[in-house]
Amino acid sequence: MDAISDMPLLEVERLCVEFDTRAGVVHGLRGVDLSIRRGETLAIVGESGSGKSVTAQAVMGLIDVPGRIVSGDIKWKGQSLLTGDGPKRAREIRGKEVSLIFQDPMTSLNPLLTVGAQIAEVLQRHLGMTKTQARTRVLELLEAVGIPAPPRRANQYPHELSGGMRQRIMIAMAIACEPQLLIADEPTTALDVTIQAQVLELIAGLQETLNLSVILITHDLGVVAGLCRRVAVMYAGRIVEMGLADDLFERPSHPYTQGLIRSTPRLDDRMNRLIAIEGSPPSLLSPPVGCSFRARCPIAVERCTEQPPLAVVHPGASAACWRPSVPAWQESPPLEAALT
Amino acid sequence: MAASTTTSSTPSPGQPGALRNFFTELRYDKAGLFGFSVIVLLILMAIFGPLITPYDPAAQSVVARLKPPAWLPGGSWAHIFGTDHLGRDVFSRVIAGARISLIAGVSVVLLAGAFGVLVGLVAGFRGGRTDSVLMRIVDIQVAFPGLLMILLIVSVVGPGLVTMIVVLAITNWMIYARVVRGIVLSLRQTPYVEAAEMIGCKPGRVIFRHILPNLTSPLLTLGILEFTNVVLAEAAMSFLGLGVQPPATSWGLDVANGKDYIFVAWWLITFPGMAISITVLSINLFANWMRVTTDPQEREKRFARAKAAERRRGKRHDAPAPAPVEA
Amino acid sequence: MGAFILRRIFQGFLVVLGVTIVVFVATRLVGDPAKVMLPLSATDEQRAAFEHKFGLDRPIADQFVTFVGDLATFDFGESMWQRRPAMDVVAGRLPNTLKLIAAGLGLAIILALPLGAIAAIRPGGIADRITVFGGLFGLSLPQFWLGLLLIMLVAVKWRLLPTSGYGGWQYFILPAITLAVPATARLMMLVRSSVIDELNQQYVRTARAKGLRFSQVLFGHALRNAMVPFITLAGWEFISALAGYTVVVETVFAWPGLGLTAMQAIRHSDLFLLQAIVFTVAIGIVLVNITLDVIYKLIDPRIKLA
Numbered sequence: 017m018d019a020i021s022d023m024p025l026l027e028v029e030r031l032c033v034e035f036d037t038r039a040g041v042v043h044g045l046r047g048v049d050l051s052i053r054r055g056e057t058l059a060i061v062g063e064s065g066s067g068k069s070v071t072a073q074a075v076m077g078l079i080d081v082p083g084r085i086v087s088g089d090i091k092w093k094g095q096s097l098l099t100g101d102g103p104k105r106a107r108e109i110r111g112k113e114v115s116l117i118f119q120d121p122m123t124s125l126n127p128l129l130t131v132g133a134q135i136a137e138v139l140q141r142h143l144g145m146t147k148t149q150a151r152t153r154v155l156e157l158l159e160a161v162g163i164p165a166p167p168r169r170a171n172q173y174p175h176e177l178s179g180g181m182r183q184r185i186m187i188a189m190a191i192a193c194e195p196q197l198l199i200a201d202e203p204t205t206a207l208d209v210t211i212q213a214q215v216l217e218l219i220a221g222l223q224e225t226l227n228l229s230v231i232l233i234t235h236d237l238g239v240v241a242g243l244c245r246r247v248a249v250m251y252a253g254r255i256v257e258m259g260l261a262d263d264l265f266e267r268p269s270h271p272y273t274q275g276l277i278r279s280t281p282r283l284d285d286r287m288n289r290l291i292a293i294e295g296s297p298p299s300l301l302s303p304p305v306g307c308s309f310r311a312r313c314p315i316a317v318e319r320c321t322e323q324p325p326l327a328v329v330h331p332g333a334s335a336a337c338w339r340p341s342v343p344a345w346q347e348s349p350p351l352e353a354a355l356t
Numbered sequence: 357m358a359a360s361t362t363t364s365s366t367p368s369p370g371q372p373g374a375l376r377n378f379f380t381e382l383r384y385d386k387a388g389l390f391g392f393s394v395i396v397l398l399i400l401m402a403i404f405g406p407l408i409t410p411y412d413p414a415a416q417s418v419v420a421r422l423k424p425p426a427w428l429p430g431g432s433w434a435h436i437f438g439t440d441h442l443g444r445d446v447f448s449r450v451i452a453g454a455r456i457s458l459i460a461g462v463s464v465v466l467l468a469g470a471f472g473v474l475v476g477l478v479a480g481f482r483g484g485r486t487d488s489v490l491m492r493i494v495d496i497q498v499a500f501p502g503l504l505m506i507l508l509i510v511s512v513v514g515p516g517l518v519t520m521i522v523v524l525a526i527t528n529w530m531i532y533a534r535v536v537r538g539i540v541l542s543l544r545q546t547p548y549v550e551a552a553e554m555i556g557c558k559p560g561r562v563i564f565r566h567i568l569p570n571l572t573s574p575l576l577t578l579g580i581l582e583f584t585n586v587v588l589a590e591a592a593m594s595f596l597g598l599g600v601q602p603p604a605t606s607w608g609l610d611v612a613n614g615k616d617y618i619f620v621a622w623w624l625i626t627f628p629g630m631a632i633s634i635t636v637l638s639i640n641l642f643a644n645w646m647r648v649t650t651d652p653q654e655r656e657k658r659f660a661r662a663k664a665a666e667r668r669r670g671k672r673h674d675a676p677a678p679a680p681v682e683a
Numbered sequence: 684m685g686a687f688i689l690r691r692i693f694q695g696f697l698v699v700l701g702v703t704i705v706v707f708v709a710t711r712l713v714g715d716p717a718k719v720m721l722p723l724s725a726t727d728e729q730r731a732a733f734e735h736k737f738g739l740d741r742p743i744a745d746q747f748v749t750f751v752g753d754l755a756t757f758d759f760g761e762s763m764w765q766r767r768p769a770m771d772v773v774a775g776r777l778p779n780t781l782k783l784i785a786a787g788l789g790l791a792i793i794l795a796l797p798l799g800a801i802a803a804i805r806p807g808g809i810a811d812r813i814t815v816f817g818g819l820f821g822l823s824l825p826q827f828w829l830g831l832l833l834i835m836l837v838a839v840k841w842r843l844l845p846t847s848g849y850g851g852w853q854y855f856i857l858p859a860i861t862l863a864v865p866a867t868a869r870l871m872m873l874v875r876s877s878v879i880d881e882l883n884q885q886y887v888r889t890a891r892a893k894g895l896r897f898s899q900v901l902f903g904h905a906l907r908n909a910m911v912p913f914i915t916l917a918g919w920e921f922i923s924a925l926a927g928y929t930v931v932v933e934t935v936f937a938w939p940g941l942g943l944t945a946m947q948a949i950r951h952s953d954l955f956l957l958q959a960i961v962f963t964v965a966i967g968i969v970l971v972n973i974t975l976d977v978i979y980k981l982i983d984p985r986i987k988l989a
Contacts, residue, residue, distance in 0.1 A: 036663040038656055076892050082660030084667070111894030118892075123885035128908050128983055137903070138893045173984040189893065387816070492697075499698040499972060500705075501964040503927020504945060508957050509709045511949040512719055588825055592931050595827045596946065611828055615935075618835045625835070629828035637823035644819060661807030 023093065024051040025197055025229055026075065026114070031088035033070050033079060040301045044070045044083065046253040049326070054196065057223060057230045059240040059261065061276070062250035065297060068233045069119075071250075072201045075231075076116045077106045112142040115190035119202040121182035125174040131185045132158075132170030138192045157188040161218060180211035184218065191222055197229045198222075204239065216243060237280045241265065249273050252297050252308035255326060259333030269335035271313045271344035278345060291345075307337070315344045381649055388645025394638035401454040409448035410434075414603050417443030422621050438623045440613060446623060450631050453607040456600055457635060460521055460590040461583045467525035469579055472532025477567070479533065480540025481559060491537065494530045502527050510598045520599045524589055528582065535578055536571060543567055573650055580643040584636045591632050607632045691976060695969030702965040706958055707750055711743065720763060720952045759959035764951035769959035772944065777963065779849060780940030783932070784924045786855050787862030792917060794867045799874025800906055806879050814875055821868030826928070830861040830935035847937040858936040862929065866920045873916050877909035884908075911983050918975040922968050 033045040045067045052058050060068045073079050075090055077097070090097045092114070097106040118124040126134060135157060136150035145153065151170075158166035161184040174182055183203060190198055200219060204212035220243050223230050232244055240247055240261060247264050249257040249272065257270040268274045275293040295312040298304050304311065306321035313320070319338045329340045382389050401408065423439040424431040425446075431438060437446035479490040506523050513519050543549050549566050557565075593599030594608030602609065607628040614624025648654045710716055717725075717733050725733075734740045737760075738749055753760070759769040802814035837857060838846040844853050881887060882905045890900045930942035937943065941960050948956040979986050 036660045038659045078888055078891060081664040082656075084664075107894055107896070109894070111892060116892040118885060118889060120885060124889045126886040126890070126904055126908065127985060128911075129904075137890075137895065137899075141893065141895055141899070175985050186889070189889075495694070496698050496701045499695075499922075499965075499968055500702060501926040501961055501968060502923070503930060504961050504964055505702070505705065507927070507930065507945055507949060508706065508961055511952075511957065512709050512716075512954070584822070591825050592827060595825075596931065596934060598949075608825070608827070611825075611831065615831055618831060619839060622835055625828065625831050629825060629832070632825050632828065633823045635823075636825075637820060640819040640823055644815070658807065665807055 024053050024091075025056075025093060027051040027089075027091040027094075028071065028075065029089045029091065031071070031074060031090065032086045033067075033074055033083055034086050036082040036084075037301075042300045043303055044253055044300060045074065046303065047088065048250075048253070048255055050248065050255070052197065052229050052231060054229055055227045056246065057232070057244040059232045059234060059244035059247045060250055061234060061237060061240060061247060063235055063297065065300070066250040067253040068235075068250050069201050070253075072116060072199045072231065072233055075199060076114065077103070077110060078116075108142075111138050111195075112193040113195050114197045114199065115193075115195045117183070117186050117190050117198070117200045117203045120206045121179055121186055122174075122206065124186055125182060127174055130171050130173055131177065131182075135170075135185065135189045135192055138189055142193045153192070154188075157192055158185075160191070160222075161185075161188045162214075163188070178211075179207050180215065183207060183211075183215050187215075187218060187222070191226065191228075194226060195228070197231065199231045199233070201233045202235070203232075205234075205236075212239075219243070237265075237276065249276065252303060253300055254308065254336065256309065256337070257333070257335040258326065259329075259335075263333055267333075267341065269329045269333055269340040270309075270337045271315055271339075271342075272309045273335075274344050275312075313344065315339055315342050382645070385645050385649075387641045388649075391638040391640070391642030391645065394634060395642060398454050398458065398635055398638075401451050402458040405452050405455050409445075409451050411445040411448045413444060413448040413452040413605050415444060419443065422617070424621070425623050437627045438621070440610075440621070440624050441617055446610075446627050449605050449610055450607070450627050452605040453610065453628060453631060454635075456517070456594075456604065456606045457587050457590060457632070460517070460524070461586045463521045464524045464528060464586040465579050465583050467521070468529040468582070469532050469575070471525070472529035473536050473571070473575065475529070475533040476536025477540060477563065480537040480544070481563070487537070490533070494533050497527075498530050500527075506593070507596075507598060510593070515593075515598045515601055517600050517604065520590065520593055524586060528586070531582065532575070532578065535574060539571055539574060540567055543570055577643060577647055580639060580646070584639050584643075587632065587636055587639075687976075688973065691973045692969075695966075695973065698969055699962070699965050702961065703751060703754060706961060707747055710954060710958070711739070711746060711750075716954055720954055754962060759962065760955040762948075762953055762956040762959075764948065764953040764956060769953075769956045772956055773941065773959050773963050776939060776941050776944045779938065780925070780929055780933070780942060783855070783858055783862065783929060783938060783940055784921060786859035787932075788866060788917070788921055788924065790859055790863040791866035791870055791920065794863070795870035795874055796906075796913075798867075799871040800878055800901065802871075802875040803878035803882065803905075804901070811875070814871060818868040818872040818875075821864050821871075824864060826861055826865065827931045827935050829864055830857070830932060833857045833861060834935070847935070849937075849939050858932050858938055861935070862924065862932050866924075870913065870916055870920065874906075874909060874913060877912050878905050881905040881908045911979065914975065914978055914982065918971060918978075922971055925964055925967055925971070927964075 028048055028050040031045050031048045032043070035042040035044055048067065048071055050058070050060075050071070060071065062068050070079070070083070074085060079085055085098065089099070092105070092109055095105070096102045097109070125131065132151070132154050135154045136145075136147065139145045139150040139153055140147070154170055155166040158169055163169050163181060163184055169177070169181075174185075177185065187203075198219070203219065204215050207215060216239060219230065219232075222228060223243075230244070232240065234240060244261055247257075247259060247261045248255050249264075249270065251272050257264065257268070257273045259269075264273065265277060268277055272293070279292050293312055298308050298311065306323050307313070307316070310316045310320045317339065322338075324336045324338045326334050326336045327340075328334045335341075382392060417439070420435065420439050420443040422441055423435050423443075425438045426433045426436045428438075435445050435447065437450065439445055440449070475490055475494070479487040506527060509523055510519055543566065544553075549562060552562050552566060590599055590606065591608030591611070594606040595612045597612065600606035600609055610628035611625045611632075614621065614628070617624050648658060716737065716739060717730050721730060721733055731740070738746055741749075757770060759773075761767070762769040762772050765772050798814055802811040805811060834846050834857065837843050844856055848854060878901075882901075884905075887900060887904055890904045895903070927942065927945075929938075929940060930945055932938065933940045933942035934946050941964065945957060945960050948954075948960065
């Protein structure tokens with residue numbers, strides 16, 4: 017993780033994405049700013065509907081009807097992917113320099129093609145390989161993602177492989193062209209717990225050997241800690257807190273982050289009860305004015321009706337909150353106290 | 357995330373105001389409205405046919421043979437669509453033909469539907485051996501050379517309206533059985549039916565409370581589509597001389613009568629044929645509209661597509677805005 | 684694979700047996716062959732002689748055994764109308780029907796694939812709306828009427844093509860178009876809806892995320908996967924054309940195939956010829972079904988032929 021260059025690889029600027037529904041316009045992303053450098057690892061955390069997957073899809077150019085990018089920009093190595101001949105460039109970059117791993121390996125592979133053919137497709141598209149060249153490379157890739165007996169596996173169809181195997185295939189496909197950025201959209205959610213660890217380990221290993229930048233999207237804070245250096249917390253289509261992972265877990269600034277950490281089970285802290293954050297996220301059909309977390313926030317004040325900017329709280333951490341770092345919740349009562 | 361927040365706003369049929377809702381919705385879809393209007397017109401024609409027709413559709417007239425339609429030289433407004441080789445009024449015969457088409461369509465769909473639904477329910481509910489035997493029978497009959505068997509049976513039994521209805525029903529029930537069985541099987545997997553069975557609900561209760569409500573919509577769509585098939589089959593059989601027999605009137609029969617005169621009197625096959633086409637097209641358009649309207653997901657997609665199309669059109673006039681990245 | 688084909692052959696055998704029973708019941712129990720096949724003026728002696736000749740005076744169970752025995756040896760009896768074995772007549776006419784189906788269905792497939800795929804690219808767009816309406820319109824045209832209209836306009840009025848009959852390629856055009864129109868409509872709408880479905884699948888997202896060109900996503904993935912339902916329907920079209928849809932087209936165009944022969948057999952009260960046609964087609968359908976199952980297996984690896 018020491019090969020971080022100064023030039024950001026990917027910059028997302030004030031990105032807004034909307035979805036047309038019969039009930040009205042759903043504001044999926046409301047001004048998201050992100051940037052990631054070469055070799056850097058970033059986790060995007062948030063509950064479902066917070067916009068983490070939409071962010072990934074926007075970067076990959078996968079926003080489709082009913083969704084559309086209304087404003088903002090996505091820049092790859094300083095050049096816009098949305099304006100001018102950006103869209104054309106985006107098609108060249110996609111799958112080659114940036115690649116994406118999806119959540120559900122069961123449905124993410126074409127059931128009617130062998131996994132080998134599906135990996136070879138990327139190589140043929142981006143590196144202009146012939147079928148035979150691609151075949152050799154496919155076997156190397158399968159080896160690299162830890163699939164035993166590559167020649168046999170390459171000729172199998174997705175339904176003949178387990179979920180973990182399929183996710184490895186997806187990873188092989190993603191790293192086929194030695195990309196600079198890998199976006200993993202909840203890569204382990206659909207897998208068994210034991211397999212989850214293996215897949216995460218694989219991603220971490222590849223990150224180091226290939227000097228990949230990784231954006232890991234997850235709702236599971238437990239996954240983040242070992243893998244990512246920085247964390248962005250999303251809530252209702254916005255980033256509410258961003259900082260170094262260790263720091264953020266140690267002293268979360270935004271009340272939502274505090275709540276999120278409080279509601280995550282921890283092995284070393286058996287005495288405390290798990291406490292969910294009361295209420296539910298606001299509807300993105302008509303998002304509230306000001307801070308979106310206001311309604312669920314125990315320390316909300318008058319001023320929260322104004323949208324707080326993402327401002328530096330302390331070195332390496334910024335939060336979109338007027339009262340950052342104020343403990344929003346009392347320490348949870350010990351279990352014994354709760355029982356009596 | 358979008359779909360879940362919006363589906364609840366669609367009222368289901370049967371609620372108060374559903375009828376008004378139906379018409380409000382229909383107004384937005386020109387094709388659906390056209391289909392619905394023609395269907396209403398057809399039903400009126402079938403019921404009040406004898407009162408509307410300017411002539412007795414079977415009345416022959418030697419002096420008025422093969423008269424062209426009114427707007428052609430030699431035609432007169434007395435016979436708007438002209439007359440046939442026996443001097444019968446084509447317009448009156450087109451109106452009279454609606455009745456046979458609708459009678460055949462409704463009776464075949466009801467007969468075949470009732471039997472097929474019954475078989476499907478039994479197969480889906482009893483499961484096991486009953487199911488496999490019934491479904492094997494369905495498979496076998498589906499693989500029969502359908503129309504040829506119909507021809508064979510009709511030629512032995514003798515043609516006629518009733519024969520035709522019975523034979524069409526016998527050869528068309530399988531699709532209902534398959535559809536109903538499929539739905540019953542998948543419904544029995546759902547937690548609420550499993551729960552109902554577990555707490556000891558009688559099969560009858562399970563069928564009426566849980567299964568039948570879920571069958572209405574797919575069966576309605578299927579029935580409408582089958583109806584168009586029956587209308588076409590009736591016309592084809594009558595055309596071949598194996599369906600409705602003269603002196604009764606049928607559009608298919610009229611086309612058959614007119615086919616020897618296509619060199620001199622194009623209107624004899626044109627108008628009855630158009631009647632069949634417009635009937636079937638209207639039902640298809642209406643069914644298509646209904647399918648989309650009763651499916652919240654489909655409506656959502658439609659809405660988004662229309663919106664996207666609107667935006668595309670708007671963009672052509674505006675300055676180029678950042679386009680959504682689309683491959 | 685071998686066991687699978689054996690099983691399908693057994694199922695096909697059941698189909699043929701079912702057809703046998705229905706035909707037997709219809710001709711021997713419901714109807715009276717002597718009444719159908721002999722002229723109304725036939726005397727009681729002629730009637731008795733007829734019944735004796737074909738064993739119709741024997742017990743019904745005996746008759747059934749003989750009936751099945753004859754069928755098993757492909758002995759369909761003599762065509763009364765043509766005065767030669769019914770099977771010979773069938774063998775002479777069958778190729779014409781197959782040629783007509785091949786032309787019509789080929790045309791339908793060639794048209795349906797691109798039209799349906801183009802419509803699916805932008806659901807709700809102009810091309811899509813034209814396709815859906817055109818499809819519904821095509822489904823609404825009765826074939827006998829469409830055929831007559833084509834004869835009236837193309838052959839009679841403009842004198843571009845022969846009105847009817849069998850001969851060179853000119854004779855194929857109008858019957859093939861007539862046979863193709865409803866099939867094209869159904870196939871096209873199926874291609875459209877299944878390509879739309881496939882384009883919404885997660886694996887298409889993967890393909891797009893891989894940076895594949897849209898044409899690669901469409902042809903290499905979505906359309907390819909849509910071939911499974913497409914082949915099901917195309918097979919069904921073939922079967923239903925064989926099972927009798929050609930009767931109408933062949934009658935309208937005086938096309939000397941099985942369908943027209945069936946109508947002629949009915950007109951000449953030639954029950955044995957009609958039986959021979961029905962059985963030939965039943966066996967044909969069984970063969971087509973087995974072929975289709977093998978094709979599925981080749982396309983979709985998930986299907987297990989056990």
